[in-house]
Amino acid sequence: MKKNLVYKLFALILGLITIISPLQAAHSLPLYVEASESDGGVKAGLALYKDVNYSEAREQFEKYKENASESAVKKMSAKMKKAYLGKVSKYKTLSEVMATGGEYIWDYCLTDIDKDKKAELLIKHGSCEADCLLTIYRYSKGKAVKVKSISGSHSALFAYPDGNGFIRFTGQMGYETITLITLKNSKVKETAIGARDVGQEDYMYLPYRLDTHNDEADINYSALK
Secondary structure, eight states, X not given: OHHHHHHHHHHHHXXXXXXXXXXXXXXXXXXXXXXXXXXXXXXXXXXXXXXXXXXXXXXXXXXXXXXXXXXXXXXXXXXXXXXXXXHHTTSOOHHHHTTTOOOEEEEXXXXXXXXXXXXXXXXXXXXXXXXXXXXXXXXXXXXXXXXXXXXXXXXXXXXXXXXSOEEEEXXXXXXXXXXXXXXXXXXXXXXXXXXXXXXXXXXXXXXXXXXOOEETTEEOOGGGO
């Protein structure tokens, strides 16, 4: 009887281990816990990409969920939201410039770049892809302070849970580039991770895409209210 009981317990434990795989467990955890040091996280994927190990990089990136969910963004104060809304709402929308042309806001994103538990604001704006810019704002002393404008052409933005920074992915006509953008002491640094001709393959998958707020020809401001 005792031996049968031991066998049953062993079978039960083995079954639980099989059901709760490391990948399944990772996807049940919140952002910044998923990318554990033991697994290497997104940082390991960027290193593989830099070393031209593209298939291995994709496998590493695909371990993590598609969309970002940052506590710093969820816990933004009313004053911070108001300050950022003031910057976002100053731009005309596409629907407002359709007849006359000119610069307009394409989108905005929120992410904690330097991991100080305060979200930064990223505004994508321009009149066309050629002059599209990504302007970065940080919240300081009750105000939204402009840090720097960098290229935002043909790009998508992703959170970087493994340290300072966010990722800018640029893709155009089968050519892609990945850049890590960091913020330190109000200074922005762009570090090229790598670039390649995609050829017949799909563009590289990256996890933790930042939420966008583009509603066709208009902008959804609800995230800042």
